[in-house]
Each structure stands twice: as C-alpha cells, then as structure tokens.
Amino acid sequence: MTETTTELLDIRDLAVSYQTDAGPLPAVRGVHLVVRAGEIVGVAGESGCGKSTLASTVLRLQPKDAVVDGEVLVNGADVQKMGWGDLRTLRWAGASIVFQGALHSLNPVHRVEQQIAEPIHLHEPDLADDTVLARVHELMEQVGLPPGRSRVYPHQLSGGQRQRVMIAMALACRPQLVIADEPTTALDVMVQAQILDLLSGLVRETGVGMLVISHDLSVLADVCDRVAVMYAGRVVEVGPADELFTGPLHPYAAALSAAFPLVGDPAARYAPSGLAGDPPDPRQLPPGCSFAPRCPRAVDRCSEAEPPLVSHGVDDRGRLAACFRVGEP
Structure with missing residues (x-):
C-alpha cells in the first residue's frame, strides 16, 4: 500500500442508540476511527457488535429513530450536521457504500448499465448519454466484467458478478471513500478471494480510502x-492487520483469530477453537468489561470497571487494546 496522510474519514467519540419499545438500545459506544487515502481499514466482530450501524452512520443512513452523538467527519465535514443538499452531493460523489447481498440491492427490472449510470446522471446531469455509457463500460472493465454484460439484468449474473456490479456502482462518481459492508459474505471461497483482490487492487490504483466491515477476521487480515x-458496540482492539491476526492482544480478538484453523495443522483440525455464548444484550450490558462473562482470562477487576482503549507496545505501530490483562501471564 502507498504511504497514507490524508484523513478521508475521521470518526470521533461516536455513539449511536436506537429507540425501541423496551427502551434505548446502544448499538455503538464511543468509537474513534480514522481512514486515510490509499488505506484499507477493517472492522471485525460478531453479529450484533455494531459494525453495520457504524458503516451506515458514515453516510447518515441510520433509521430516523437513531440518536447519534459524536462526530463523523468525511473530508473534514461533519456528516451529521450537513444540510440535505450537501449530504446528497456527498453520497456517491464523496463517499459510497457497497452493501452485502447484491441481489437484494440491485433493481431486478433494470439492466445493469442503467443502474451503474444512474448515480452518474444524478451527479453529472450535463454529460451526454454516450459519454455516460462509455464510463459504464470503463467501470465494468475496471471490476473485471466484459462491457457486453452491461445489458443484462441482475438475475442473469452470478453472485460474484453481481457483487462486482455493486463495486462498479460505488466507483461510478469517483468517490474518495468507499465503505464495503460484508462485501463477500454470500460468496464462495474462490469468488471471495477474487473480490478481495479486486478491492485491494482498486485502492492501489485509484488511491481511495476504504472501510471494510466483516465478521471474518481472516478476510480482513488478507x-x-x-x-x-x-x-x-465498542472498539476493543486496533492494530496492523497482520499483527492483530497473528498476535492479538485482547482475548476477544484472540478468539476471533483462533476460530479459523490453519490448513495442514493437525491440532487445529482435531481440536478446533471456538467461543461459547453470544454478545450481551446492548440494553443489559454486564458491569465492567462487556466481554468478561465469556472471557477465559477474566478476573475480579474485569467486572468492576470498563477497561479503556489504550496504547500497548514501544513502537509507533498503533497497537491499542481495551483489556486490563494485556502483558500479564
């Protein structure tokens, strides 16, 4: 990856809660996160940990009953304070999103080329139709699809091809920031690898910043x-992808990493690791560290106070973890 300096996305102390019949549901709690130009940043965690809420809040796509505190700065402008005109300009042209499940996101009655062209027509209405069509064909080639397939309907494409169309749509207006929310969940292993190679290649070629959401830590490590x-709802560890996957500091990150056995390792094959239980109900978080009830290393103090997310290590690699027991035997 290229050296990164420009902060495209700066999330500061973000908290998001939903209003429900049972009371407020805190989905995201005090998250800080930065994505720079030419960088891919991943967010990992089980279902219900706040990943998709975080992604949707970047483009202010959260439902009306959501209460948002903190700042979400895209190119220095706070998304939560934008007027509708500025927000409409930001979406697609400044930042875009690739959702999981392309078959549900694409319109089944419109041809692929119409759907890729739509945001271009919206943001550049003075462009001639043939210029837009040329841009659509260019995007198709950029994501590894023959331009001739632009005339088909979504159901005529495979799952991997539909996901490539979604990526082409996300790039249609040349945004600086792309959010990919579980972009490979519904794909088989071989197609998943192709999509991941495509995403990393696009970042290298175009210099965009990318935020990738996934429950699969091995996908993000790649x-x-x-x-x-x-x-x-809280960030419990941050670090370089390779270090976090091979040497996690937080017990939860270690459990996610251990859930993926090493190919050819008999110990991993016959004694697979796992993590019992489920994340807590956001309305009824346990005292202290939220992970303590499931943590094999928990001690009494883990239930007495919530550990802060602090730096660990002597270098500048950005290793942060929210655990009292980092470094202890």
Whole structure:
C-alpha cells in the first residue's frame, strides 16, 4: 500500500442508540476511527457488535429513530450536521457504500448499465448519454466484467458478478471513500478471494480510502492495512492487520483469530477453537468489561470497571487494546 496522510474519514467519540419499545438500545459506544487515502481499514466482530450501524452512520443512513452523538467527519465535514443538499452531493460523489447481498440491492427490472449510470446522471446531469455509457463500460472493465454484460439484468449474473456490479456502482462518481459492508459474505471461497483482490487492487490504483466491515477476521487480515475489533458496540482492539491476526492482544480478538484453523495443522483440525455464548444484550450490558462473562482470562477487576482503549507496545505501530490483562501471564 502507498504511504497514507490524508484523513478521508475521521470518526470521533461516536455513539449511536436506537429507540425501541423496551427502551434505548446502544448499538455503538464511543468509537474513534480514522481512514486515510490509499488505506484499507477493517472492522471485525460478531453479529450484533455494531459494525453495520457504524458503516451506515458514515453516510447518515441510520433509521430516523437513531440518536447519534459524536462526530463523523468525511473530508473534514461533519456528516451529521450537513444540510440535505450537501449530504446528497456527498453520497456517491464523496463517499459510497457497497452493501452485502447484491441481489437484494440491485433493481431486478433494470439492466445493469442503467443502474451503474444512474448515480452518474444524478451527479453529472450535463454529460451526454454516450459519454455516460462509455464510463459504464470503463467501470465494468475496471471490476473485471466484459462491457457486453452491461445489458443484462441482475438475475442473469452470478453472485460474484453481481457483487462486482455493486463495486462498479460505488466507483461510478469517483468517490474518495468507499465503505464495503460484508462485501463477500454470500460468496464462495474462490469468488471471495477474487473480490478481495479486486478491492485491494482498486485502492492501489485509484488511491481511495476504504472501510471494510466483516465478521471474518481472516478476510480482513488478507486485505486490510489496519483492523479495529468491535465488541458490544465498542472498539476493543486496533492494530496492523497482520499483527492483530497473528498476535492479538485482547482475548476477544484472540478468539476471533483462533476460530479459523490453519490448513495442514493437525491440532487445529482435531481440536478446533471456538467461543461459547453470544454478545450481551446492548440494553443489559454486564458491569465492567462487556466481554468478561465469556472471557477465559477474566478476573475480579474485569467486572468492576470498563477497561479503556489504550496504547500497548514501544513502537509507533498503533497497537491499542481495551483489556486490563494485556502483558500479564
């Protein structure tokens, strides 16, 4: 990856809660995160840990009942304070999103080329139709699809091809920031690898910044520069992707890493690791560290106070973890 300096996305002390019949549901709690130009940052965690809420809040796509505190700065402008005109300009042209499940995101009655062209027509209405069509064909080639396939309908494409169309749509207006929310969840292993190679290649070629959301830590280790691990709405570890996957500091990050056995390792094959239980109900978080009830290393003080997310290590690699027991035997 290229050296990164420009902060495209700067999330500061973000908290998001939903209003429900049972009371407020805190989905994201005090998250800080930065994505720079030419960088891929991953967010990992189990379902219900706040990853997709974080992604949707970047483009202010959260439902109306959501209460948002903190700042979400895209190119220095706070998304939560933008007027609708500025927000409409930001979406697609400044930042875009690739959702999981392309078959549900694409319109089944419109041809692929119409759907890729739509945001271009919206943001550049003075462009001639043939110029837009040429841009669509260029995007198709950029994501590894023959331009001739632009005339088909979504159901005529495979799952991997539909996901490539979604990526082409996300790049249609040349945004600086792309959010990919579980972009490979519904794909088989071989196609998943192709999509990940495509995403990393696009970042190298175009210099965009990318935020990739996934429950699969091994996926993020392959494609990301840095990874943040979320648990119960909070970031519990941040670090370089390779270090976090091979040498996690937080017990939860270690459990996610251990869930993926090493190919050819008999110990991993016959004694697979796992993590019992589920994340806590956000409305009824346990006292202290939210992970303590599931943590094999928990001690009494873990239930007495919530550990802060602090730096660990003597270098500048950005290793942060929210655990009292980092470094202890």
